[in-house]
Amino acid sequence: MIDPHLAGRLDFAHRLPTLPPLPPGRNALGLFDQRDAVLYVPEGIDARRPTPLVTLFHGGGGHAAKILPMLEEHAARRRFLLLAPQSLFPTWDLVIAGHGPDRERLDAALGAVAARFLLDPSRFVFAGHSDGGSYALSLGLANGAFVSHLVISSAGFMSVHLQTGAPKIFISHGTRDEQIPIERSARVHAARLTEAGYDVSYVEYAGPHAWQPTVVSQAVDFFMAPTAAVSVAQS
Numbered sequence: 001m002i003d004p005h006l007a008g009r010l011d012f013a014h015r016l017p018t019l020p021p022l023p024p025g026r027n028a029l030g031l032f033d034q035r036d037a038v039l040y041v042p043e044g045i046d047a048r049r050p051t052p053l054v055t056l057f058h059g060g061g062g063h064a065a066k067i068l069p070m071l072e073e074h075a076a077r078r079r080f081l082l083l084a085p086q087s088l089f090p091t092w093d094l095v096i097a098g099h100g101p102d103r104e105r106l107d108a109a110l111g112a113v114a115a116r117f118l119l120d121p122s123r124f125v126f127a128g129h130s131d132g133g134s135y136a137l138s139l140g141l142a143n144g145a146f147v148s149h150l151v152i153s154s155a156g157f158m159s160v161h162l163q164t165g166a167p168k169i170f171i172s173h174g175t176r177d178e179q180i181p182i183e184r185s186a187r188v189h190a191a192r193l194t195e196a197g198y199d200v201s202y203v204e205y206a207g208p209h210a211w212q213p214t215v216v217s218q219a220v221d222f223f224m225a226p227t228a229a230v231s232v233a234q235s
Contacts, residue, residue, distance in 0.1 A: 007162035008099045008142035012110045019115045021047035026068070029112045035086035037109035038064040042076045047116060052080035052123030052224070054151075055110070057132030060091035070129065070153075070211055074220045081117060085109050092135040094159060103139070125223050126167075127151035129211050130180070134158065137189070140167055149223040153211045156180045158189055168199045170222045172215045174207035 024043045028036045045051055054075070058067035064084035075082040085106050087093065093102040113119070126147050128136035133155030140150040141158065144165025152171045171193075173186030182204065190202040201222055205212050 002161055004162060005103065006099055008094070008103060008139050008160075009162060009164075010103065010107050010110070010139075010143050012107055012114070012143075012146060014119060014121055014146065015114055017047060017114065017116050017118055021045070021116045029109055031108050031112060032105060035063070035088060037083060037085040037105070037112075038068070039113055040068060040072055040075055040082040040084070042079045042081075044079060045081070045117070048118055050118050050120035052120045052125065053083060053113060053117075054080055054125040054127055054223070055083045055085065055106070055136075057085065057092065057126070057128030057135045058087070059128075059130030059132050060095065062130075062132070067129065067132065070216060071127065071220070074216070078220065078224055080123065080224070081113065081119075083109060083113055091131045094135055094138055095131050099139075102135075106139075121146065122148055123223055125149040125151060127153075127219070128155070129153040130155070130209065137169075151219045151223065152186075152189075153215075153219075154180055154186075154209055155189065156185050166198060168201075168222070169193055170201045170203070170219045172203040172205065172212075172219065174209060174212070175204050176207055177209040179209040 022041050024041050027039045064086050068084050088101045093100045126136040126140040133152040134157050137152045137155050137158045140147045141160045142162045144167045147167045150167050150169045154173050171186050171190050173182045194200045
């Protein structure tokens with residue numbers, strides 16, 4: 001039987017915060033000397049009330065500062081925490097060889113956020129663009145026991161050896177994407193996931209290999225829609 005960690009399983013578990021919250025704005029978490037994770041905190045967050053968390057994965061060759069603008073204004077306006085981890089190498093380990101240091105670093109970053117803010121289990125989102133979309137999709141399906149929503153933009157592949165839970169999925173892709181053609185990526189992913197029983201929202205737009213602001217707004221509405229209350233497990 002495959003080691004769950006090698007299949008992308010995270011050790012994260014919801015818990016009550018024990019450390020002071022971080023201030024509004026972008027905060028490096030201070031976990032790593034190189035390519036540290038960055039947490040954007042909106043104004044007016046009450047650290048002791050359940051708050052949505054979106055973990056946003058950058059594309060190949062990217063970094064936190066490059067991907068944060070995709071959702072930062074939405075986070076400020078709609079008051080959700082926005083975590084931008086950074087791959088140790090130019091792209092995510094799964095794209096290169098398989099789950100390894102990036103999975104471990106993500107676990108540490110999620111734990112650091114949960115130690116300072118009470119997180120809303122009903123809006124615990126993995127999102128990403130391009131390689132980051134492939135990583136969010138693959139990792140999110142492996143951790144659906146606590147990942148509630150997936151927001152996938154222009155992803156090339158999904159590599160899933162372990163599936164848990166049933167996260168809701170928003171997939172978007174440009175019809176003029178020459179880097180990752182839509183007919184062999186998003187259309188295939190959406191069909192397979194729907195056939196597997198996942199709740200999939202699928203959007204095609206007339207554009208290249210780039211996220212589109214109007215579609216991102218739809219994605220935010222998707223995961224911020226009212227949901228049934230979920231209790232927070234204490235540990």
